[in-house]
Amino acid sequence: MSKVDLNVLRAFLAVARERSFTRAAAQLGVSQSALSHSMRGLEDKLGLRLLTRTTRGVSPTEAGERLLANVGPYYERIDAELESLSALRDKPAGLIRISAHDHAADTILWPKLKKLLRRYPDISVEININYGMVDIVTERFDAGVRSGDLIAQDMIAVRIGPDFRMAVVGSPAYLASHGRPANPRDLAAHSCINLRLPTRGGLYAWEFGKRRNTLHVNVHGQFICNTTPQMLEAAVEGYGLAYVPYDLAEPHIASGRLGSVLDDWCPLVPGYHLYYASRRQTSPAFALVVDSLRYGN
Numbered sequence: 001m002s003k004v005d006l007n008v009l010r011a012f013l014a015v016a017r018e019r020s021f022t023r024a025a026a027q028l029g030v031s032q033s034a035l036s037h038s039m040r041g042l043e044d045k046l047g048l049r050l051l052t053r054t055t056r057g058v059s060p061t062e063a064g065e066r067l068l069a070n071v072g073p074y075y076e077r078i079d080a081e082l083e084s085l086s087a088l089r090d091k092p093a094g095l096i097r098i099s100a101h102d103h104a105a106d107t108i109l110w111p112k113l114k115k116l117l118r119r120y121p122d123i124s125v126e127i128n129i130n131y132g133m134v135d136i137v138t139e140r141f142d143a144g145v146r147s148g149d150l151i152a153q154d155m156i157a158v159r160i161g162p163d164f165r166m167a168v169v170g171s172p173a174y175l176a177s178h179g180r181p182a183n184p185r186d187l188a189a190h191s192c193i194n195l196r197l198p199t200r201g202g203l204y205a206w207e208f209g210k211r212r213n214t215l216h217v218n219v220h221g222q223f224i225c226n227t228t229p230q231m232l233e234a235a236v237e238g239y240g241l242a243y244v245p246y247d248l249a250e251p252h253i254a255s256g257r258l259g260s261v262l263d264d265w266c267p268l269v270p271g272y273h274l275y276y277a278s279r280r281q282t283s284p285a286f287a288l289v290v291d292s293l294r295y296g297n
Contacts, residue, residue: 008042011035012050013075016060016068092284093122099134100127100145102227103245104272108161108293109145116292123285131226132198137277142286148270160293161272166207167246168266169258171238180261181241184208184215191240192219193231206243208265215265219243245269 014024015035025032043050050064060068100109105127113125128134128141136144151157168181174191181187184206195204203224205216221240225231228244235242235249236257242249246266252258274293282290 004042004045008038009071010075011038012042012064013068013072015039015051015058016064017072019057019059021058091122092120092288094283094285095124095126096143096286096289097126097128097141098143098145098274098289099130099136099139099141100272101131102129102229103248104145104161105129107245107247108272112160112292112296113289116288120285120288123288125289129227130198131195136275143274143276143289145272145274148273151273151275155275155277157273157275158290158294159271160274163268163271165246165268166243166266167249167253167260168206168241168243168262169232169235169249169253169260170241171236171257172259174235174238174240175259175261180259182262184217184262184265187217187219187241190219191221193221193234193240193242194219194224195228195231195243196224196226198226204243207267208262209267210265 011024011028011030014027015021018024018027021032021035025035028035039051046063048063049061050067052059052061098109109127117123117125133146134141134144136142145160148157148159168187170178178190181190187206192206196202197204203218205218208215208217219241223234223239225234228248231242232244232248232252234240235244236252241261246260249258249260253260274290276286276290
């Protein structure tokens with residue numbers, strides 16, 4: 001037997017429950033004649049009479065009652081689920097997943113989103129720390145955060161933070177023992193704390209710029225890690241030079257635990273941007289997250 005049109009089954013349920021073609025047709029927004037034609041087509045396809053028609057109205061046969069009892073609850077569940085999805089559309093609720101660097105998470109995402117989470121207890125946010133260029137669509141993230149020069153052209157990008165400067169830092173003891181590099185090329189003679197990038201599979205080449213000169217320097221040292229806080233802590237403890245966002249190192253520089261070098265070579269990095277795949281059908285919860293990160297409200 002060929003498949004039965006689900007819309008025809010829904011129409012049968014309306015007739016069987018209302019026991020009236022007139023009321024069922026009004027409920028479904030179709031004509032009585034079209035509804036009657038659909039019911040006869042359903043009966044012909046099943047080879048069973050489902051409805052008894054009289055001048056006083058219509059009532060289900062034994063087969064019709066069985067179909068109503070067994071199929072009706074499934075349609076009720078479907079309707080209930082569709083209604084709950086509509087509620088999600090209108091109510092700020094649900095989980096928003098974001099991929100980001102720890103620097104962006106610590107300095108921008110958490111300071112801004114914690115206010116939102118207090119105001120909207122039905123919104124949940126998951127921040128996944130990742131230094132790789134994550135495919136947010138494949139990995140089922142709602143959005144990612146990266147600096148502005150690293151975002152693919154086909155993504156929608158919203159600036160959420162100012163440009164920031166990088167810094168090369170080392171402990172006073174290390175600098176006293178090994179000297180202060182005057183040029184990025186001098187780093188070849190230093191122990192440097194490396195960052196492993198998961199996407200590229202290699203070590204991050206430190207980026208420098210001065211006037212029109214740009215350099216990417218591959219550094220070497222005893223310690224390799226995959227997050228910025230580890231690099232910063234190793235530098236504080238004298239294990240070498242680290243290349244980190246200046247704002248993270250600034251408290252240690254102010255306290256004398258770190259000194260900065262190559263300041264005139266350290267570049268200004270385009271600020272962090274939230275990026276995502278489409279403007280269409282974004283949930284109220286996601287729209288609130290975007291606005292909170294963009295405007296800080």
